[in-house]
Amino acid sequence: MTSEHYPEPVPEQRTNSHVLIEGVGMVYEVSERPLPALEGIDLTVRRGEFVSVIGPSGCGKSTLLRIIGGLQSPTRGRVLIDGTPPREAQRRKQVGVVFQDPSLLPWRSVIENVRLPLQVNGGQAGKRTDGQRDYPERLIELVGLDAFRGYYPHQLSGGMQQRVALARCLVTSPSLLLMDEPFGSLDEITRSAMRYELLRVWRSEAAERDSTVIFVTHSITEAVLLSDRVVVMTPRPGRVAATLEIDLPRPRDEEVEVSESFLEYTRRLRALLRERSLA
Numbered sequence: 001m002t003s004e005h006y007p008e009p010v011p012e013q014r015t016n017s018h019v020l021i022e023g024v025g026m027v028y029e030v031s032e033r034p035l036p037a038l039e040g041i042d043l044t045v046r047r048g049e050f051v052s053v054i055g056p057s058g059c060g061k062s063t064l065l066r067i068i069g070g071l072q073s074p075t076r077g078r079v080l081i082d083g084t085p086p087r088e089a090q091r092r093k094q095v096g097v098v099f100q101d102p103s104l105l106p107w108r109s110v111i112e113n114v115r116l117p118l119q120v121n122g123g124q125a126g127k128r129t130d131g132q133r134d135y136p137e138r139l140i141e142l143v144g145l146d147a148f149r150g151y152y153p154h155q156l157s158g159g160m161q162q163r164v165a166l167a168r169c170l171v172t173s174p175s176l177l178l179m180d181e182p183f184g185s186l187d188e189i190t191r192s193a194m195r196y197e198l199l200r201v202w203r204s205e206a207a208e209r210d211s212t213v214i215f216v217t218h219s220i221t222e223a224v225l226l227s228d229r230v231v232v233m234t235p236r237p238g239r240v241a242a243t244l245e246i247d248l249p250r251p252r253d254e255e256v257e258v259s260e261s262f263l264e265y266t267r268r269l270r271a272l273l274r275e276r277s278l279a
Helices: 011-016 061-068 086-091 110-120 135-142 158-170 188-209 220-226 254-258 260-275
Strands: 019-030 033-045 050-054 076-081 095-098 176-180 212-217 229-233 240-245
Touching (some): 019 061, 033 240, 050 061, 076 086, 135 158, 220 254, 220 260, 254 260
Parallel strands (some): 095 176
Antiparallel strands (some): 019 076, 229 240
């Protein structure tokens, strides 16, 4: 594994990027045989940008997200978040992660689940107040669950549970939000609604802190709807095959999905996937 020491980034890198990924590779040792998962990943994500990563199953999308979040170390290369290693950014509560499984504690209510990261960190990290309501209360209102603050996870639908997970992730005020197929287990109707819910919440958070999102998905429609830019990965070992800039006006609503521009972007993204035998 690579060392936790990272060279000091040059001023231009610090200025122009929120997330800098350079030469990242990942090889797993499986049954005494190397299994390459990622190879030569170079990517810069600008502050306040919404970037989706799409590619076939097993291409290393989730591995890349875990490396960015400091949950595992790459075999080669480096990642910098605001000029610091991921684990340092994680220690500073600059990174939030939302997985496909909301992983809520069943014995804690909605508000208690959202407050959990603050309590784990001594009750101070990311704590803010807005008028007479503290930040966890405000986040519950922001994700539309104010009336359900005292409910428990088993009393909530799948989409509502993911809203709680999103609020819990945001409670430490991270500047970087990593999302790994967060809507993958939802039915299509709920999934479609959650896309717009995410855009609404992100727009509110971005207005305060230029929040950046890196979002893993298998859905072409989802990638185009949410993103400023879509990164297309190759089959394993995952490499960056192409990037597609999405120049659609924000805020986005259901009407954008029937526009010719939206349909053209989905055609182009589908063609990129097909050209590399990914579709």
